[in-house]
Amino acid sequence: MSLLPDDDQDLVDFLRQHRSPPPPPAVGLEREIISKIAAPSDRRRWNFWLIAPTLAASLITAVLSYRAWMPPQPSATEVATLEAFIESNWHNTIYDNSDTELISTNDE
Incomplete structure (x- = not known):
């Protein structure tokens, strides 16, 4: 972040004086983050259900397009x-x- 010029010091002081306090941390946020990091098996299962149909559709498309492009x-x-x-x-x-x-x- 760039520093403001010296002539805007009044603006800087005003913003510091009237800034809002940061929100309090969510209860159990750390536990939720650790649990999501520790359980990557759900992500793998989701990836498998996404990748398997995509591969099957690609194979079917390749076979059908090969037959369509074959000369009579x-x-x-x-x-x-x-x-x-x-x-x-x-x-x-x-x-x-x-x-x-x-x-x-x-x-x-």
Whole structure:
């Protein structure tokens, strides 16, 4: 806390003179504090009942979201189209049209 400037000494004196007394301590406050410190098992039980459902919900969410994000299986028609596309590209890569033309012109 910062100190007040000297010109506010009248205010400081006024506040000191008219301050209220502190409240009396609660009866059994020390005993209550010690009992709460000495009994952490209640806190552990509460934490278990909070953590266990949270973990279960997280596991269920992970399983369901994994299934939701899995791509659908392609149909037989889509697989056949894809295989034909890959095969035609493979043949075009291996047997380039310019190579086949050179081979046919050399044969003549």
